[in-house]
Amino acid sequence: MLPVFLFLLLILLSAADASVQDFCVGDISASDTPAGYPCKDVSHVTTNDFVFKGLGKAGNTSNIIKAAVTPAFVGQFPGVNGLGISAARLDLAPGGVVPLHTHPGGSELLVVTQGMILAGFISSANGVYYTTLHKGDTMVFPQGLLHFQVNAGGVTAVAIVTFSSPNPGLQITAFALFANSLPSALVEKVTFLDDAQVKKLKKVLGGSG
Template sequence: MNSKIVLVMSWLVVVALGIGGAAASDPLQDFCVADLTGSAKVNGFACIDPKQAQANHFSFSGLHVVKSTNNAVGSTVSPVFVGQLPGLNTLGISMARIDFAPKGVVPPHTHPCASEIITVLEGTLYVGFITSNPENRLISKTLQKGDVFVFPEGLVHFVQNVGSGSAVSISALSNQNPGVILVANSVFGSTPSIANDLLAKAFQVDKTVIDQLQAKF
């Protein structure tokens, strides 16, 4: 067979596989309202009977409510994930409101399943993320009301209120259940605890410092 024909046929196969792969990821129904009480879970929630879907499965109220920030970090996250809004199931989106006390922070953390875009509604926020090894480069910016910033999926990032008053932000995330790994909580507050001699070596500090940190988490 002519080599040019073989090349064209190979290219068409690759294109067809790509199209088939894309089609396979498309929704096969209008929606899949999460059955939050069901025991069946395969990388997400099973669906309720579509005929049982109601408007309340697709709506959520309360993001206008100012939440208390009287806690150790001075911030409170109000999520609207699939657990709060079952209609998000399989749609690949979610959001959250974050209230900040003066100097309040959202500590360094990652979302293993989602990118995040944050919009400042009130106040002044300092935000940033760290690129992966080996660069470990900090990319950061101070945001004012109306400003937007993106945190790439899986990268460690943080938010701090650097204004003189309270602050509020809204985040949109590219997953119905983005997950969150708080770095300090995970490292120093795991159950069971990570051996203090291992952490002491990893962080290049004395074991007594690790003991003090683990006691806080």
């Protein structure tokens, strides 16, 4: 009876091993989907698919928010496809800010590597959680919640950020409201701002209407 049991066990183990898929490197030449990119043929996968070298270089902060995000999402880093992780580098020049924004597809973990960053988030019950982070400090921002980062010192601040998704998505609240063609009258109704304020913000952020 024992040899039969061992034989069946070997069959089950072999079947289990055969069903394991180590990775699904994204074929970024195809279209992304809610389930991720399709898998690149394993015969075309190389070590480079699992390596990203862009986080060691400072981003360009010469913009309206004096901030730069260098993403290592699936579009830049195909090896994270299907693994539920990704990363980015955040550079904040003095006076820099990442305005209120959300990542609908994943939670965020931020680690400060240089300078000081005032960071926080707002819960769905409108609870406010914020603090000043120093080098080595870490803060988590739950998925989908509005959050922000502000340079809190006189030198450029840098952080490495990781996400619980290969493509966490991004929507910046101010840009969503004022950097598009949503009619000003409608923006005024949904924000309680007056016409002059809305027109000013649309002009600053490049919106119309």
